[in-house]
Amino acid sequence: MRFTKAHGAGNDFVLLPDPQNTLELTPALVRGLCRAHVGLGADGVIRVAPPRAGADADAFMDYRNADGSLAEMCGNGVRCVAKYLVDRRLVPGTGVRVDTRSGVRLVQCDIDEAGRVVQARINMGEPVPLKVDLALEVTGFGTVHVTTLSMGNPHAVVIVEDVARAAVNTLGPLLQRGEEFPEGTNVEFIQVKDRTHLLGRIWERGVGETLASGSGAGAMAAAAHLCGLADRRITVSLAGGVLEADWGDDGIAITGPAVEVASGDLDPAWLETLGAS
Numbered sequence: 503m504r505f506t507k508a509h510g511a512g513n514d515f516v517l518l519p520d521p522q523n524t525l526e527l528t529p530a531l532v533r534g535l536c537r538a539h540v541g542l543g544a545d546g547v548i549r550v551a552p553p554r555a556g557a558d559a560d561a562f563m564d565y566r567n568a569d570g571s572l573a574e575m576c577g578n579g580v581r582c583v584a585k586y587l588v589d590r591r592l593v594p595g596t597g598v599r600v601d602t603r604s605g606v607r608l609v610q611c612d613i614d615e616a617g618r619v620v621q622a623r624i625n626m627g628e629p630v631p632l633k634v635d636l637a638l639e640v641t642g643f644g645t646v647h648v649t650t651l652s653m654g655n656p657h658a659v660v661i662v663e664d665v666a667r668a669a670v671n672t673l674g675p676l677l678q679r680g681e682e683f684p685e686g687t688n689v690e691f692i693q694v695k696d697r698t699h700l701l702g703r704i705w706e707r708g709v710g711e712t713l714a715s716g717s718g719a720g721a722m723a724a725a726a727h728l729c730g731l732a733d734r735r736i737t738v739s740l741a742g743g744v745l746e747a748d749w750g751d752d753g754i755a756i757t758g759p760a761v762e763v764a765s766g767d768l769d770p771a772w773l774e775t776l777g778a779s
Contacts, residue, residue, distance in 0.1 A: 503773060505535075507542060507763040510578030512712045512742020514763075517586055518552045520564075529570025535778040536568035542621030543615075543685050544568065544591060548579050549585060559601035560593045564771045567708025572594040574655040575602035577624055577716015577756050580683035584609040585619035585760035602656030611760075626717060628753040629653055640676055641703045643669070648677065649725040654708075654756070656687040657721035661729065665693035665701045674705025688715065692722045700726055702740050713742025720754040 503525075506517040516535045520523060525551050528601045536544045542727055549564035563583050584598040588611050594618075596611040607626065611619040632650040642648045648658045658677050662668045668691040677689045689705040704718045719738040726732035727749060734749040745758040 503768045506765045508582040510581045513578040516547045523716040531778040532566045532570040532607045553601040557601040559599040569708045571708045574604040581622040581760040623757040626720045626754045652722045653717040658687045659690045659725035666670045668702045694731045699737045715757045719745040728773040
C-alpha cells in the first residue's frame with residue numbers, strides 16, 4: 503500500500519492514493535497509521551479517491567480523524583490533496599477541485615520553478631454563524647462564552663486574553679463533548695492582537711490539540727469579525743505556522759503552505775497486525 507506524508511502548517515496527514523476506489527479505511531487502520539512511535543504519526547488519514555457520482559471535481563477526499571472517526575472536511579488536508587495532485591501532474595494546471603463530505607472546495611496553487619506546489623488558497627465557502635457570544639456553564643470553569651459556527655464542519659470559538667495560557671487540553675475536550683454539540687465540535691481559542699492579527703490554538707474533534715487547522719483558522723477569523731473584534735482580512739498565527747484568512751463575497755479563503763514529507767510503501771506484515779493488507 504502506497505502512502506504520502508504531508509502537512510499544512512504542521513497539521514499532518516497520511517495520504518493513501520486509491521485510484522480504483524477499492525481501499526477500505528477501517529478505524530483500526532486509521533488509528534494505527536496515526537499513532538506516533540509505532541505508526542507514521544498524523545492528525546488524520548486521507549484516502550485520495552475518484553470524485554463521487556455527480557461531483558464536478560478532480561478527486562474525493564475521504565478524511566478520517568486520528569481516532570478513526572469520519573470528518574466532513576479539513577482545510578489543511580484539502581491543500582495537501584491539491585499539492586499531491588498538482589505535483590504528480592494528475593490534474594491540468596494549478597487549479598484543483600476537491601470533493602469533500604461538505605461539498606466541492608476550489609483550490610488555487612502557487613508553484614515553484616520545478617512545478618511543485620509551495621502554498622495554496624482554498625475557498626472554504628461562506629461560514630454559517632449559529633450563535634454569537636453564547637454563554638455556557640462548564641463544570642470547573644464557570645461561564646464560558648463561545649461563538650459557534652459551521653465551516654462545513656462544526657466549530658466553537660473561545661476568545662481569551664492570553665492564548666498561551668488557555669486551558670486547551672482541559673476546557674477543549676469538555677466543550678467538544680458538551681450537550682450543546684451532540685455530534686461533537688472542534689474548539690478554537692483565540693487572542694486578538696489587533697483587528698488584522700489573531701493568535702490561536704486548536705482542540706480538534708477526534709484528534710486533540712493540533713498545530714494548525716484550515717477550517718479552524720476560518721472559524722477563528724469569522725468569529726472575531728462577528729464579535730466586532732477583527733476585519734474581514736486577517737492573519738492567524740498558530741503553533742505550526744501562519745495562515746491568511748480573507749472573508750470576501752464568495753466566502754472565506756484560507757491561504758497557507760502545503761508540504762510533502764515522504765512517500766513510500768507500508769510494510770504488508772505491519773498492515774496485517776492492523777487487520778489490513
